[in-house]
Amino acid sequence: MAATAETLAFQAETKELLRLMIHSLYTRKDIFLRELISNASDALDRLRFESLTNQDLLEGNDRFEIRLDTDRAARTLTISDSGIGMSREEIIAHIGTIAKSGTAELRDKLQEAGSTGDISELIGQFGVGFYSSFMVADRVKLVTRRAGQSAAYQWESDGSGTYEISEVEKPDRGTSITLYLKAPDTDTGIEDYTDYWRLSSIVRLHSDFINYPIIAKREREQSPTTAGEDKSAKEIVVEDSTLNSMKPIWKRSPADIKQEDYNEFYKHVSHDWTEPLKTIHFKAEGTFEYDALLYIPAKAPYDLFYVGYEPGLRLYAKRVMIMEKCEDLLPHYLRFIRGIVDAADLPLNISRQRLQQDHHITLIRKRVTRKILDTLQEMFDKDYEKYLTVWGEFGRSIKEGISADYENKDKILPLLLYQSSNDADKLTTLKDYVGRMKPSQEQIFYLTGESRGVVENSPHLEAIRDKGWEVLYMVDPVDELVLQHLNEFEGKRLKSAGKGKIETGEDEQKELKEKQEEFKPLLEFLQKRLDENVKQVRLTTRLTTSPACLVVEDHDYSPMLERVLQKGKGGGPKQRRVLELNPNHQLVTRMRERQAGNAEDPLLANAAEVVFGLAVLAEGSELPDPVRFNKAATEVLGQIV
Ligand code: ADP
Numbered sequence: 001m002a003a004t005a006e007t008l009a010f011q012a013e014t015k016e017l018l019r020l021m022i023h024s025l026y027t028r029k030d031i032f033l034r035e036l037i038s039n040a041s042d043a044l045d046r047l048r049f050e051s052l053t054n055q056d057l058l059e060g061n062d063r064f065e066i067r068l069d070t071d072r073a074a075r076t077l078t079i080s081d082s083g084i085g086m087s088r089e090e091i092i093a094h095i096g097t098i099a100k101s102g103t104a105e106l107r108d109k110l111q112e113a114g115s116t117g118d119i120s121e122l123i124g125q126f127g128v129g130f131y132s133s134f135m136v137a138d139r140v141k142l143v144t145r146r147a148g149q150s151a152a153y154q155w156e157s158d159g160s161g162t163y164e165i166s167e168v169e170k171p172d173r174g175t176s177i178t179l180y181l182k183a184p185d186t187d188t189g190i191e192d193y194t195d196y197w198r199l200s201s202i203v204r205l206h207s208d209f210i211n212y213p214i215i216a217k218r219e220r221e222q223s224p225t226t227a228g229e230d231k232s233a234k235e236i237v238v239e240d241s242t243l244n245s246m247k248p249i250w251k252r253s254p255a256d257i258k259q260e261d262y263n264e265f266y267k268h269v270s271h272d273w274t275e276p277l278k279t280i281h282f283k284a285e286g287t288f289e290y291d292a293l294l295y296i297p298a299k300a301p302y303d304l305f306y307v308g309y310e311p312g313l314r315l316y317a318k319r320v321m322i323m324e325k326c327e328d329l330l331p332h333y334l335r336f337i338r339g340i341v342d343a344a345d346l347p348l349n350i351s352r353q354r355l356q357q358d359h360h361i362t363l364i365r366k367r368v369t370r371k372i373l374d375t376l377q378e379m380f381d382k383d384y385e386k387y388l389t390v391w392g393e394f395g396r397s398i399k400e401g402i403s404a405d406y407e408n409k410d411k412i413l414p415l416l417l418y419q420s421s422n423d424a425d426k427l428t429t430l431k432d433y434v435g436r437m438k439p440s441q442e443q444i445f446y447l448t449g450e451s452r453g454v455v456e457n458s459p460h461l462e463a464i465r466d467k468g469w470e471v472l473y474m475v476d477p478v479d480e481l482v483l484q485h486l487n488e489f490e491g492k493r494l495k496s497a498g499k500g501k502i503e504t505g506e507d508e509q510k511e512l513k514e515k516q517e518e519f520k521p522l523l524e525f526l527q528k529r530l531d532e533n534v535k536q537v538r539l540t541t542r543l544t545t546s547p548a549c550l551v552v553e554d555h556d557y558s559p560m561l562e563r564v565l566q567k568g569k570g571g572g573p574k575q576r577r578v579l580e581l582n583p584n585h586q587l588v589t590r591m592r593e594r595q596a597g598n599a600e601d602p603l604l605a606n607a608a609e610v611v612f613g614l615a616v617l618a619e620g621s622e623l624p625d626p627v628r629f630n631k632a633a634t635e636v637l638g639q640i641v
């Protein structure tokens, strides 16, 4: 056995987190116990699952339990489990390191927590519950042996920057965590965690549903049992007492469950420290039975749209966890949902692959999906404020459902909310938009772009706005994707204000046709000058105050999408635009006149550059050749001096 301990340093972010923990003003210090019990329960779940295919891991001991042992004199509390344990590598990877260290998000959150003193969000999002033990302990010692392995290890730290790791003996598999407790202090909310009743009440409050017995020693006075002794002299017996009811919460009737109980279970499965926004609990009966307990969290995890995000619900078969994150139980666009499914008739040792193809899993996914969408709709109808929170956090992923879940498209459509020209603050549904459509209006207009500011001021909306027609401002990158699967709503076509031709009205169209001949030479001239970037020059009724704008055809990528694609690997396509001119604008009529007077007028070439450049800027794109634009603009402006 290696007698020497090795001292290792925490990474910078872990160190910072521990510093915050130790000095935390977080009032509910007793949640450290919930976190350690939650980890113990996870470790037992893992062992139970792994032992299904490898009996040897049990080492002939099939007791699955969590123990709380105290030493009042030494002021220690030890939380032990007979779970899977950790190897040396696992200790270093899971206890000495934060998995998501090195991310900008973690750094941001650490900074935020440092200034506000609120660590709860930080912990929830980064899965660092273990460190909460440093809120109540000056020193923490962890001894662990992985099931099936012979070497055991001890990890010890005072949280100040380094930890020591050494090899030790440990006959029983699993993990024991000893906390060297800080003195009770009412100011900082630290209580006496060596007290049986204190522990018992914390467990009942936060960890009652844990599937394994949480056992503590209880002292009880009793009269002597041996005959002949003085009956009044009490003696103290110490006995094991199980603190939790162990009833899986999802097996209980919803009528008997308090929201607090639901919330505590949420914190256990999600590792989140904030309360969930909504709980969905149901039982499916019939030939294939299962219970589902699902949650809509209050906040989106920072990595919801990252590649590394791990979606999934916990899957149990007859109360035994068989998978921690089963992706197949949810469609990807609902990946923000947390919770569990407990199926009655799944084999315990089903493989991942078989699970994917399993008919039952498909059925569960369908039902769970419908249930979530119905719940969202109900929330929309009855508690719109709350729905707005959901939309703010998860709207982007819900929208993905339009392209991904054809079957439920009709359930998703009424859930979509958009900014609109109708109201500066309130969002609108497509249905409400249609309800407001003018008799003269045949299409649902929208414009995509980076922000409301850019879209709102776009010249493309001039004539539409003059007509009093409403425009949806689609300013989320995912909107472009959604639009590819959203051509119409309630029989009305969705039409981009920046694409194709806008049919404003018969009179205007007629007038435009009449002007065509008159402007033909100018249009041809501009085409020749701008051919590199412009595929067509035409007159339009789309504009009322601007001289010109750029559009793409109906089937082309919008400028917004083009920019997104170009930022991607290998760049995207570079499309030529259509330049549209407002034949009623003085600038355009003057150009026509000048050209009619002198087709070789050198000012015209520069004016063409400027008109094009301004239109590029108006759509939010970058000038293809700023130097050229600058020169031309200087020439044109030179005319006024
Ligand atoms: P989280 O539980 O969200 O992953 P924690 O900080 O609570 O974050 O725990 C970090 C990791 O340490 C766990 O994911 C697990 O791998 C390991 N761990 C913690 N406690 C135990 C335990 N009692 N037995 C085995 N592994 C544990």
Ligand code: MG
Binding pocket: 035, 038, 039, 127, 128, 129, 130, 271
């Ligand atoms: Mg944990």
